[in-house]
Amino acid sequence: MTGDPDDVATELRRLLAEVTGRPELIDVPARTPLFGGGVGLDSLAGTLLLRQIQRRYGVDVAAEDLNLDSLQTLGTLTAFIVDRLGSG
Amino acid sequence: MTSDPVIKAVVWDIDNTLLDGVYLESPGQPPAADPVLAGVLTELAGRGILQALASRNPPEAADYVRSVTGARFAAAECGWGSKAAAIGRIAAELDLPVDAIAFVDDDMLERAEVAAALPDVLVLTPEDAAEAATWPQFGPAVVTAEARRRGELYAERRERQAAASAFGGSRDDFLRHVGTRITIGRARPADLPRLHELSVRTHQLNSAGEPVTEAELAGLLESAAHQVATLRLADDFGDDGLVGAAIMTGNGAGEPVSLVQPVPIVRTAPLVMMSCRALGRGALDALLAWMCQAAARAGATELAVPCLVTDRNVPMRLALAAAGLRAEPGAVARDGRAIFSRSLTGDLPALPEWVRVEATPWQATP
Numbered sequence: 001m002t003g004d005p006d007d008v009a010t011e012l013r014r015l016l017a018e019v020t021g022r023p024e025l026i027d028v029p030a031r032t033p034l035f036g037g038g039v040g041l042d043s044l045a046g047t048l049l050l051r052q053i054q055r056r057y058g059v060d061v062a063a064e065d066l067n068l069d070s071l072q073t074l075g076t077l078t079a080f081i082v083d084r085l086g087s088g
Numbered sequence: 089m090t091s092d093p094v095i096k097a098v099v100w101d102i103d104n105t106l107l108d109g110v111y112l113e114s115p116g117q118p119p120a121a122d123p124v125l126a127g128v129l130t131e132l133a134g135r136g137i138l139q140a141l142a143s144r145n146p147p148e149a150a151d152y153v154r155s156v157t158g159a160r161f162a163a164a165e166c167g168w169g170s171k172a173a174a175i176g177r178i179a180a181e182l183d184l185p186v187d188a189i190a191f192v193d194d195d196m197l198e199r200a201e202v203a204a205a206l207p208d209v210l211v212l213t214p215e216d217a218a219e220a221a222t223w224p225q226f227g228p229a230v231v232t233a234e235a236r237r238r239g240e241l242y243a244e245r246r247e248r249q250a251a252a253s254a255f256g257g258s259r260d261d262f263l264r265h266v267g268t269r270i271t272i273g274r275a276r277p278a279d280l281p282r283l284h285e286l287s288v289r290t291h292q293l294n295s296a297g298e299p300v301t302e303a304e305l306a307g308l309l310e311s312a313a314h315q316v317a318t319l320r321l322a323d324d325f326g327d328d329g330l331v332g333a334a335i336m337t338g339n340g341a342g343e344p345v346s347l348v349q350p351v352p353i354v355r356t357a358p359l360v361m362m363s364c365r366a367l368g369r370g371a372l373d374a375l376l377a378w379m380c381q382a383a384a385r386a387g388a389t390e391l392a393v394p395c396l397v398t399d400r401n402v403p404m405r406l407a408l409a410a411a412g413l414r415a416e417p418g419a420v421a422r423d424g425r426a427i428f429s430r431s432l433t434g435d436l437p438a439l440p441e442w443v444r445v446e447a448t449p450w451q452a453t454p
């Protein structure tokens with residue numbers, strides 16, 4: 001499994017566009033908040049995203065991040081995944 | 089309106105659906121059958137509707153479910169593959185079109201995947217299935233006007249999903265576009281049966297993970313030290329009625345606020361719950377935003393939600409995070425709970441314009 005940050009960010013953008021049904025999110029900036037006004041990630045889309053991440057990378061974000069702070073932005077989520085892939 | 093396809097087979101999940109628990113978690117003594125759903129299964133089988141299993145379990149789980157429900161299953165798919173694929177095999181085995189199949193599963197994600205892969209399958213929560221015997225497409229003997237209305241819920245949901253995937257804008261734009269209406273108010277005695285049912289049936293969006301009896305709820309309604317708030321949800325597709333609730337400590341009528349605050353004034357919510365019917369429709373976000381505002385108005389400086397941390401209620405934790413609540417890292421207590429909290433000073437989550445709060449619902453408490 002490659003942990004290249006650019007590859008992971010590209011894949012996460014693709015997954016985000018898929019689970020939200022919003023193709024324009026394929027270009028979401030790394031620092032846009034995922035919760036709230038920016039992307040508006042909600043419980044349903046968030047859970048689907050976490051499941052896809054677990055399938056794709058074997059990283060169980062919900063089990064490792066009690067507060068889900070890794071979901072603040074696409075950048076923090078990318079860093080979290082890359083870190084887990086690197087240390088695994 | 090076109091008539092709904094008649095259901096000829098029901099495919100059931102096992103864990104936390106037909107069984108009142110998880111088969112593999114108690115190997116010595118597996119959980120008993122869920123009495124409500126086992127009754128529905130028997131009733132539907134009596135009308136000639138075929139029954140089948142699709143479960144992430146070893147094959148002996150199917151034998152066990154046979155023994156505790158007394159049911160004869162026309163097909164059983166036990167394994168760790170996709171449930172959509174399992175349903176496809178069951179449809180082939182029983183020689184039925186997929187639009188004659190209903191699928192019941194407590195897991196939102198299993199339901200979402202089946203609904204996406206096989207849009208013609210009637211996908212139901214256990215909560216839906218408990219009522220399904222009265223729906224026209226299950227061929228009941230007597231169909232009341234009210235039952236006919238409930239049976240339309242799934243058609244409404246399908247129309248809503250189709251509209252959402254065609255919409256293309258943000259979630260909030262969509263919720264506005266379909267005329268979403270959320271009403272938050274004080275729980276009334278007539279709400280007690282539904283509140284109890286929600287406390288039993290909700291898992292993914294439930295902070296406490298423990299049922300609350302009607303008697304306990306009635307006591308909380310009487311208590312000046314508690315607020316029980318309900319949330320009702322409707323949009324242009326239909327009215328879902330009472331879908332969620334929160335219990336908060338304190339009567340909200342205004343506590344003395346010390347100008348010198350040596351310690352934070354914490355308002356705690358022992359239970360926050362929402363039906364999965366409301367998922368993706370902004371209802372839990374609205375309830376949490378209202379809780380922050382109501383607690384702040386009552387003089388609290390902090391809102392705390394003790395939440396069971398499991399892999400089942402991750403959607404609840406996502407909503408807590410989105411509303412700005414955080415727990416101390418590593419703070420999961422021995423009982424599996426962590427206290428998620430946030431400050432109520434400064435900016436609070438906003439209520440969208442489609443949320444109506446019933447006028448001063450708690451001010452009249454004696």
